[in-house]
Amino acid sequence: MIKINNLHANIEGKEILKGLTLEVKPGEIHAIMGPNGAGKSTLASILAGREEYEVTEGSVDFDGLDLLEMDTEDRARAGLFLAFQYPVEIPGVSNINFLRTAMNEIREHKGMDPISAKEFMAMVKEKSALVELDPKLASRSVNEGFSGGEKKRNEIFQMAMLEPKLAILDETDSGLDIDALRIVANGVNTLKSDKNATIVITHYKRLLDYIIPDFVHVLYDGRIVKSGTKELAIELEEKGYDWIKAELV
Amino acid sequence: MEATLMTTNSTDFTKNWSPTALSFPKKLIEQATEFIETTHFPTTRDEHWKYTRLAKLSKQQFLQSKVAATAEFDSISNSNNRLVFVNGLFNAGLSNLTQSNGLTLTALSENSAVLNQTNVDVIDLFSAMNICFAKDGIHVHVAKNQTIETPIEIVFVQTGEQTAAVIHNQITIDEGAKASVILNFQSKNAKNTFTNVISNVSVGKNAHFTLYKMQTENETATFIGTENVTQERDSYFHIHTSTLNGLLVRNNLNIKVIGENADTHLNGMYLGHGSMHVDNHTVVDHTVANCESNELYKGVMADKSTGVFNGKVFVRKDAQKINAFQSNGNVLLSDDATINSKPELEIYADDVKCSHGSTTGQLDEEAVFYLRARGISEKAARQLMVSAFIGDVINKIDNTEVSDYLTSKLETMFGWDF
Numbered sequence A: 001m002i003k004i005n006n007l008h009a010n011i012e013g014k015e016i017l018k019g020l021t022l023e024v025k026p027g028e029i030h031a032i033m034g035p036n037g038a039g040k041s042t043l044a045s046i047l048a049g050r051e052e053y054e055v056t057e058g059s060v061d062f063d064g065l066d067l068l069e070m071d072t073e074d075r076a077r078a079g080l081f082l083a084f085q086y087p088v089e090i091p092g093v094s095n096i097n098f099l100r101t102a103m104n105e106i107r108e109h110k111g112m113d114p115i116s117a118k119e120f121m122a123m124v125k126e127k128s129a130l131v132e133l134d135p136k137l138a139s140r141s142v143n144e145g146f147s148g149g150e151k152k153r154n155e156i157f158q159m160a161m162l163e164p165k166l167a168i169l170d171e172t173d174s175g176l177d178i179d180a181l182r183i184v185a186n187g188v189n190t191l192k193s194d195k196n197a198t199i200v201i202t203h204y205k206r207l208l209d210y211i212i213p214d215f216v217h218v219l220y221d222g223r224i225v226k227s228g229t230k231e232l233a234i235e236l237e238e239k240g241y242d243w244i245k246a247e248l249v
Numbered sequence B: 001m002e003a004t005l006m007t008t009n010s011t012d013f014t015k016n017w018s019p020t021a022l023s024f025p026k027k028l029i030e031q032a033t034e035f036i037e038t039t040h041f042p043t044t045r046d047e048h049w050k051y052t053r054l055a056k057l058s059k060q061q062f063l064q065s066k067v068a069a070t071a072e073f074d075s076i077s078n079s080n081n082r083l084v085f086v087n088g089l090f091n092a093g094l095s096n097l098t099q100s101n102g103l104t105l106t107a108l109s110e111n112s113a114v115l116n117q118t119n120v121d122v123i124d125l126f127s128a129m130n131i132c133f134a135k136d137g138i139h140v141h142v143a144k145n146q147t148i149e150t151p152i153e154i155v156f157v158q159t160g161e162q163t164a165a166v167i168h169n170q171i172t173i174d175e176g177a178k179a180s181v182i183l184n185f186q187s188k189n190a191k192n193t194f195t196n197v198i199s200n201v202s203v204g205k206n207a208h209f210t211l212y213k214m215q216t217e218n219e220t221a222t223f224i225g226t227e228n229v230t231q232e233r234d235s236y237f238h239i240h241t242s243t244l245n246g247l248l249v250r251n252n253l254n255i256k257v258i259g260e261n262a263d264t265h266l267n268g269m270y271l272g273h274g275s276m277h278v279d280n281h282t283v284v285d286h287t288v289a290n291c292e293s294n295e296l297y298k299g300v301m302a303d304k305s306t307g308v309f310n311g312k313v314f315v316r317k318d319a320q321k322i323n324a325f326q327s328n329g330n331v332l333l334s335d336d337a338t339i340n341s342k343p344e345l346e347i348y349a350d351d352v353k354c355s356h357g358s359t360t361g362q363l364d365e366e367a368v369f370y371l372r373a374r375g376i377s378e379k380a381a382r383q384l385m386v387s388a389f390i391g392d393v394i395n396k397i398d399n400t401e402v403s404d405y406l407t408s409k410l411e412t413m414f415g416w417d418f
């Protein structure tokens, strides 16, 4: 699905990613954990195509495509989805209308006809129910006046609508109460198939009680410094990151 | 001596023009003539023209047509009441007039006795020019308590090269009457044209009047226009100005509210592109108590375009319990585009509720990225953001023919798809 190889990236002359390597295969769920400032959101942003970052070395192969050469919208059309750590409010742009435009761009890319209004509305109904997002919110301006938790649910709602191949969830769990956490996790689990994959960025083991990862990675100082299974998350929760730092020196 | 060298004699500008065909009061014409003879073209040292340079304009000469040419034109409304003016002259053949009860709709030249009581003043060079050289315009009169259901559309089309249209309109809505007028300014096969227009609007007691001003003259057109509006007691007035194109566009809107309990709405949108310059100067003068005015102007400025918004609200002494709201918002789509926005409130009464605000910014790049990250192309993302920004002004248009025309123009001219 995605092969990130020896990725180095700078922002404003400062090196943030320092040789990051990670492979995710179809059907897998990977969790990335790591201390604040380690570069987790940077990785997500670079994969999504944010232009402020300068990639100085390395490559990313997304289903045979050279991801780093693609525009943001082409990555999305090819099936990459980023659930933002901080979803943006866009006053005046209707959530539903924009989503329909987005969906049709993606369908066009796949050589499909635009979705009919009826089919689309049925899908909105189904998917908003899945993430228990108030349908009224679905039709408001994108994220405008949404609570923190509603914004996160809206991200998962969009993911459910767009059915990506690879979803990257950047701290979708932070700011969620325990019910919302369960709902979001349920959304992710329902959409899981052997054809798609998910990268979950989180600080908390509790999300991983709901979304069971196949692998857990520690991103520290711009690199994946340790990988394991779910047990690694438990260990991190108990011991913090110091022991990993100690292992590194 | 130096100052005179730098400015342009106004008589040069108008030397090829013939005197007005309309019967303005003689005194007024004398006053206007003297004004032109003694006044130079305004410069940016003139407070009213601080950000709008007329130097290039002042060096040109434009020709007035002798007979009404024929021209193609776009109309907004399906209305049976349509008057067409070509280069400022009335073209009866292109017009379409049906008799409606209580409506007088003619070319002003056919009815210019109404100008005996005009309250137009010589306030600047362009009003002086208008009085001295106006060839024609419309006369709309809606009689007491009459409602004219279909909008009255007046098409002003410029065609040819270096043409001048000097237009004077008189619109009178009597007590209790209701009507709407569309002023549709456009060009067809035109180059370097000049339009000078004054519209005098009087909205009577308890009358209801909506004026739509659509400006799609081409990128070589200079337009200097003024609406002078007076509003009496219990009246409603709404003006909506859409400026989509032009080389230099100056809109002066002067609204004087002289009766209590009047309701005033002034909305406008302007889209700067290329090297267009667009300038809106608005004045709402609350002279009496218990009135409300709402003003919303929004601009989207691209390329090297420049914009000016100057909005004045006066609340005179004793004009208590006035609610006056004004807002101007601008989006700059390029680093080379500029806007000068100056809202001004002058309040001499103490029991009033007034607010004004002016914002200028760029498109939110985070939002553009967010939309793109969902698969929307960069162009479409920007357009969605711009439409969202300008959408609330478009939504103020309560005539679907006008809003449909506007959105179709936005699509053909800018590729915006709403």
Ligand SMILES: Nc1ncnc2c1ncn2[C@@H]1O[C@H](COP(=O)(O)OP(=O)(O)OP(=O)(O)O)[C@@H](O)[C@H]1O
Residues within 6 Å of the ligand: A011, A012, A014, A016, A034, A035, A036, A037, A038, A039, A040, A041, A042, A043, A052
């Ligand atoms: N625009 C920027 N300019 C300068 N430095 C930046 C910029 N964006 C990120 N950084 C720096 O890059 C480093 C990595 O940031 P990033 O947001 O990727 O961390 P993170 O692992 O997601 O942290 P958190 O757990 O707090 O979300 C930080 O030191 C941050 O300050």
Ligand SMILES: [Mg+2]
Residues within 6 Å of the ligand: A040, A041, A042, A085, A170, A171
């Ligand atoms: Mg982060």
